[in-house]
Amino acid sequence: MRILVVGAGALGGYFGGRLAQAGRDVTFLVRPRRAELLSRNGLSILSPHGDFHLAQPRIVTADGLNDAFDLVLLSCKAYDLDDAMDAFAAGVGPHTAILPMLNGMSHIDALAARFGANTCLGGLCQISAGLDGEGRIHHFNDLHALVFGELDGAATARMAAISAALGEAGFDAQPCEKIRQEMWEKWIFIAALAGITCVMRAAVGDIVAAGGGDLALALFDENAAIAAANGFSPRPQMVERFKAILTAQGSPIKASMLRDIEANHLIEGEHIFGDLLRRAPGEAPLLRIAHLHSKAYEAQRARVSA
CATH class of the missing domain: 3.40.50.720 (NAD(P)-binding Rossmann-like Domain)
Structure with a gap:
C-alpha cells in the first residue's frame, strides 16, 4: 500500500x-x-x-x-x-x-x-x-x-x-x-479542556486550586448535551474518565490550543468551539464564552500584526 x-x-x-x-x-x-x-x-x-x-x-x-x-x-x-x-x-x-x-x-x-x-x-x-x-x-x-x-x-x-x-x-x-462516536467524544473533551485552560490561561491543576473545577465540569456538561442532541451521547465510562482529567489536582495538563496562544500562533477556535456551538440545540453560555475568547484572541493577533 x-x-x-x-x-x-x-x-x-x-x-x-x-x-x-x-x-x-x-x-x-x-x-x-x-x-x-x-x-x-x-x-x-x-x-x-x-x-x-x-x-x-x-x-x-x-x-x-x-x-x-x-x-x-x-x-x-x-x-x-x-x-x-x-x-x-x-x-x-x-x-x-x-x-x-x-x-x-x-x-x-x-x-x-x-x-x-x-x-x-x-x-x-x-x-x-x-x-x-x-x-x-x-x-x-x-x-x-x-x-x-x-x-x-x-x-x-x-x-x-x-x-x-x-x-x-x-x-x-x-x-x-463506531468512529463517529469516538470522534464526538474526543471533540467534546478537547472543547472542554481547551475552553477552560485557554480562558483561564492556566493548567488544569492551577484551575482546580483556584476553585474553578466546577466550571470545567459545567463546560463539559454543555458539550456533552450537544453531542447527545446530535445522536452521540458520550458513554458513561468516557464521561467519568474525562471529568477526572478535567478536575485532577496538581495536573500540569493544558490544551495544545493554550500553548499556541502562548506562542502567538494561529488556533483552531472556530473548528473546535464555533462548529460545536452551531450544533447546539439551545443556549450553551460557557461554550459561547470559550468561542468568543478564541475570536477575541484572533482579532487581537490580527490587529497587532497589521
Whole structure:
C-alpha cells in the first residue's frame, strides 16, 4: 500500500515515521521549507517507545505530486485544511482513502465535498507530541494510538487492507466500528479542556486550586448535551474518565490550543468551539464564552500584526 502523509510535523512525522520504520511505503508531502530541513537533517523521533532517525525520508512538494496513492494520512491543522486539500489533490485517485487525524467534525464535510463522500474515513489520534527548534519530533507520553474506521461503521475490504498496513508498525493502530462516536467524544473533551485552560490561561491543576473545577465540569456538561442532541451521547465510562482529567489536582495538563496562544500562533477556535456551538440545540453560555475568547484572541493577533 502506497501511503501519502500530508505534513511531517509532530503528528504526521510521528505516525509516518513509525510506518517508514516498519518498512511501509511512505511519502511525506511537505512545504519547501520543511522539505529542505528533512533533506538536510532527516526525520528524527525521540520517544519513550524508542528513538528513530530516518536519514533520507521520501518527500515530495505539491508541485511534484503527480500520481495517486492508496491512503492519504492527513495531519494538518483545521485552518490549513483548504490549502492542504489543494496540495494533495493530485494524489487522490478513484480508489484513494483519506484518513484525517483532525479534531472536530466539520473537516469531514469539507473532504467529502471536495473528494466525494466515499473517499473519507473517520479518524483520530491519541498522542502528545511536538517539534523542537531543530525540527525533531518529541513524543511526550506513552500514548501513541491511531483510531480509524468507515464513517458508517461498515467492515469493508479497504478497512481490512488499511488495518493490515497500519498494524504492527510501532504504534497502536485501532480499527473502530463506531468512529463517529469516538470522534464526538474526543471533540467534546478537547472543547472542554481547551475552553477552560485557554480562558483561564492556566493548567488544569492551577484551575482546580483556584476553585474553578466546577466550571470545567459545567463546560463539559454543555458539550456533552450537544453531542447527545446530535445522536452521540458520550458513554458513561468516557464521561467519568474525562471529568477526572478535567478536575485532577496538581495536573500540569493544558490544551495544545493554550500553548499556541502562548506562542502567538494561529488556533483552531472556530473548528473546535464555533462548529460545536452551531450544533447546539439551545443556549450553551460557557461554550459561547470559550468561542468568543478564541475570536477575541484572533482579532487581537490580527490587529497587532497589521
